[in-house]
Amino acid sequence: MLVRRLLSTCLFAGLTAACLPAEDKAPAPAGGEVKALFNGKNLDGWVNVNCAPGTFYAKGDEIVTTGNPTGFLRTDRQYENFELDFDWMHVEKEKMANSGLFVWGDPLPAVGTGYTRGIEVQVLINYAPKDGWATSHGDIFSIWGAKCTPDRPHFKGIERCLPSENRVKGGGEWNHYKVIANDGAIKLHVNGKEVSGVSKSNPRKGYLALESEGVECHFKNIKIKELPSTNPTPAECAKVAEGHVSLFNGLNLDGWKAEKGGWKAGGGIVRAAGTSDLVHEGTLPNGGALLFDWKVPAKSAADLTLELAGTPVTVKAEKPGAWQRTQVLLTPKAGGSPVAFKPVTGLEVMNVFAKELPAKK
Incomplete structure (x- = not known):
């Protein structure tokens, strides 16, 4: 008998600061020492969140991003107040070249x-x-729901501080950034002079990350000195990592199988293009969870159907044409829980993650 049930979609609910691991609870010493955030050999201390394995890599004394797919490489722990220094260089000399530091x-x-x-x-x-x-x-x-107040109000009313002057060098040249973050305020020094800033930021504690956005960019001399805590509330802290592992590299269908032409991957998204299932080639943790974003076209009446260990599961499209996030709990089964996405015309899927859930006591 076909088992069919609706699952409610939900935003990923991370732990609050009150539940932070000991490493993140401890306040930084008053006279924090300068520490390297990159060891010059590999990406130990960093987490590739949603990119292909080669999107970020260590080369000599640099971290390099190819820019493809879009995504980010974050620190493996959170930071609150700090002074961060780093050098960056775009190799593109004529066309627009974009990247960023997420705070x-x-x-x-x-x-x-x-x-x-x-x-x-x-x-x-x-x-x-x-x-x-x-x-x-x-x-x-501010991006994607964060908040801040620019030091100089933006003429369009948006939460963006435009710099007081242009001190950035062009492609093929190194630039030095000093980022001073304290009590929700950020001041940016470009090549030796402060040019922009924001305050009243929320979150004001979280992970640091380097951005991949379509072009090659190099980073080096990444050093941080932590400053004393100003005691953010749980509501002022970013969510805490819960062990999610990406199942989709944003570029191709490595790790998945489907009939030729049945699904198309690229730009961080996989799209249904035929009538075949998209099947994950591995198995997910018994009793774990699958988290993913998806949408169907605005005029579509279709919902999404997954097959989890042979059991069909239907998820309702809350608002066709808009992205929504779904978390599905995986029922323990012998050998793990294989997952398959059923094709729907116009279906797009991104940010596919799995995690293990703590064992019940």
Whole structure:
């Protein structure tokens, strides 16, 4: 008999600061020492959240991103107040080249995007919109539900601080950023001078991350000095990592199988293009959880059907045309829980993660 049930969709609910691991609860010493955030050999201390294995890599004394797919590489622990120094260089010399530093971010991307909720410190060259709403000089702004107040009000009323002057060098040249973050305020120094800032940020404690956004970018000399805590409330802290592992590399169907042409992958999204199932080639943890974002076209009346260990599960489209996040609990079964997505015309899926759930006492 076909088993069919509706599952409610839900935003990923991370732990609050009150539940932080001991590492994240401990306040930074008053005279914090300068520490390297990159060991110059590999990406130990960093987590590739939602990109292909080769999107970020260590090369000599640099962290390099290819820019493809879009996504981010985050620290393996949270930071609150700090002074962060790093150098960055885009290799593109003529076309727009984009990347960024995410401050106080969540461990997973926001719904329907490859990027985290947080405050972005722009790493950008060769961009000059005619109306001047943004620059290539070191903008700071809130993204994907975070909040902040720019030091200088933006003429469009958005939460974005435009820099006071242009000190950013072009492609093939190294730029130095000093980011001072304290009590919800961020000040950015570009090549030796403060040019932009925000305050009243929320979150004001979270992960630091480097952004992949379509082009090659290099980072080096990444060093941090932690400053004393200013005691953020749980509501002012980013969510805490819960052990989610990405199942989709954003580029291709490695780790999945489908009939040729049945599903298309790229740009961080996999799309249904035929009538075959999209089947994960591994098995997920017994008693774990599967989390993913998905949408169907705005005029579609279709819902989404998964097959979990041979059992069909239907998830209702809450608002066709909009991204929604679903978490499905995996019933323990011998050998793990294989997963398959059933094709629906126009179906798009991204941010596919799995995690193990704590054993019940």
